[in-house]
Amino acid sequence: MSDRDGSGDRLETIEGAGTAEPADVPSIDEGRYLYCLVRADADAALETTGVDGEPVSIVAVDGIGAVVHACDGIYDSGDLAQIRRWLVRHQTVVDEAGQAFGTPIPFQFDTILRGDDDGVREWLREERDTLERALSELAGHWEYRVEVVEIDPVSDAALLERDERLRELDERIADADEGTAFLLEQQFEQRVTELRAARRESVTADLQGRLAAAAREVHALERSPSAQLSDDVAGSASDSNDDDETLCRLTLLAHEDDEEAIGSILDDVAANDGLEVRFTGPWPPYTFAPEFGGDGDGTTTDHTNSRP
Incomplete structure (x- = not known):
């Protein structure tokens, strides 16, 4: 994202909610909490409430709308249950926006644009080319997770x-x-480890290749991700038993029309004795959406787990 007229300085992505020291919390006199971007006209509305019960509105310019609520500070708490409630509500708003307007470009939790609605409109105008390109490329596409x-x-x-x-x-x-x-x-145990790793790599490579024929992008994730607050709201928590072994975890970006073809591929894998396939989605494309508010031009694509 460019920094013309300081617009890039107004957009702040606050990560690690609940961990910031009071002195580290940014001061915001007036801002707009951002949930996502969607295709929307100037009179578009979304009948829902956001984080902490705040009324949600859509600020739109030239067919691109930002789903927002007014705020005067970030959402920070030492209460993990409270943070989880905020995360769930954030995800719910993004989901409802996707249902109403099509694939959204989601923002991470606690992304805030300094200023009022006019500031949002100014930002949308300044970044229209970037936002238009992202919305066009992601239209009709959703994120799916496979384990x-x-x-x-x-x-x-x-x-x-x-x-x-x-x-x-x-x-x-x-x-x-x-x-x-x-x-x-020791050599025996090393050989066992090598054989198990080879099996995992074989399963992963075969499945990635087959899914690549139906999905636009497929990426491997860590087999054993660290627990995150986002697990409950983003479908990444699993019900594995201690004896189960995760062979691979994948995230894919696919058009909604290809969901049936993807399901068929996964059914073939699940038909193998001893294997279970866990498939979640469709989710807003958190992993595949551009990030806003970073360094340089402020727009990056992160193929890691970047859900809220």
Whole structure:
């Protein structure tokens, strides 16, 4: 995003709500909390309430609308339950905007534009080319999340039956003295780790390739993400048992018309014994939407988990 007339300085993305020290909290006399951008006319409205019950409105210029509410500060709290309620409400507003106006460009939680509605209109005019391009490219597209879980992981004994190298090591361990056996057991465990990693990589590569034929973009995520407050609202929390092993997690951007084709591909994977596929969506394209308010031109595309 360009910084013409200081417009880029008015847009602030506040991350880590609930962790800021009082001295670090930005002072905002008047601002507009941003939920998302949508295709909307000047008279468009969204009948819902936002974070903390604030009335939501749409400020639109030339067919592009910002879903906002008036605010005079960021949303910061040491109460994690309160933060979760804010996150859920933020996500709900974005979801409702998507249902009413089509694919939105979502903002992360606590993104605030300094100024009043006129300031929002000025920002929309200044950044129209960037916003128009983003809305056009994402129109009709949504984010989906896929997790492939091995609910009955292959045992070491089964791997031993399948792999000649493991059998060789097992036989040598049985005949070795204590010191040599210890070293061979380390090699045995390393081989088991390699075989399991190869299986995960094979499943991931095969599924990515098949999904790429139906989706516009497919990206691998960390298999074991750290717990985040956004898990509950963004569908990334799973119901895995301790014995389950996640083989891969993927995020994909796909047109809504291709959801059935994607589901068919995942059904084929789920038909394999011992595998379970967890599929969530459609979500607003948080991972694939441009970020606003950053350094340089302020517009970046982040292919990591950037949901609220």
